[in-house]
Amino acid sequence: MRGNTGIFTWALVAVQCLCGAYFLWEIVASIAGLPSLPLRWQTRELVELGASLGLILGALLTVRLLFVAQRARQRADQARRMTSGQFTEIVDGYFQRLAFTEAETDVAWMLLKGLSTAEIAELRDTKLGTVKAQCTALYRKAGVKSKGQLFSLIVEDLLL
Numbered sequence: 191m192r193g194n195t196g197i198f199t200w201a202l203v204a205v206q207c208l209c210g211a212y213f214l215w216e217i218v219a220s221i222a223g224l225p226s227l228p229l230r231w232q233t234r235e236l237v238e239l240g241a242s243l244g245l246i247l248g249a250l251l252t253v254r255l256l257f258v259a260q261r262a263r264q265r266a267d268q269a270r271r272m273t274s275g276q277f278t279e280i281v282d283g284y285f286q287r288l289a290f291t292e293a294e295t296d297v298a299w300m301l302l303k304g305l306s307t308a309e310i311a312e313l314r315d316t317k318l319g320t321v322k323a324q325c326t327a328l329y330r331k332a333g334v335k336s337k338g339q340l341f342s343l344i345v346e347d348l349l350l
Contacts, residue, residue: 209241
């Protein structure tokens with residue numbers, strides 16, 4: 191698909207350049223008193239149509255490329271923040287976007303550190319059933335079924 195997009199982009203640029211060159215020549219010829227290119231009216235209409243379509247498609251492509259560049263910049267900024275020691279803040283923000291409660295956030299961090307539900311219950315001084323319920327709730331909110339999937343989701347969403 192990217193190959194086709196590249197071909198389309200270059201064809202669009204070629205059409206714009208050819209039409210622009212024709213219009214520029216017409217202006218220069220008119221100012222300098224040179225003969226203009228003899229085109230039949232049907233051909234001139236096709237050139238104008240090509241120029242108009244080229245401008246419109248070029249504008250749409252520019253908007254698309256701006257969105258792509260903006261997403262790439264956001265990913266690069268996030269990667270920079272993560273490598274500059276802000277990983278904890280970024281993951282906490284991610285947990286907030288998933289609407290984790292404070293307790294679910296604590297449990298999620300402990301899961302990411304590799305602790306078992308029994309170890310989490312002991313550290314948090316709660317019952318094992320409570321931790322399992324919190325795990326079920328945070329898995330549901332994240333749209334996953336296990337701590338491995340949760341870790342993969344975080345890596346995929348935040349790092350990739």
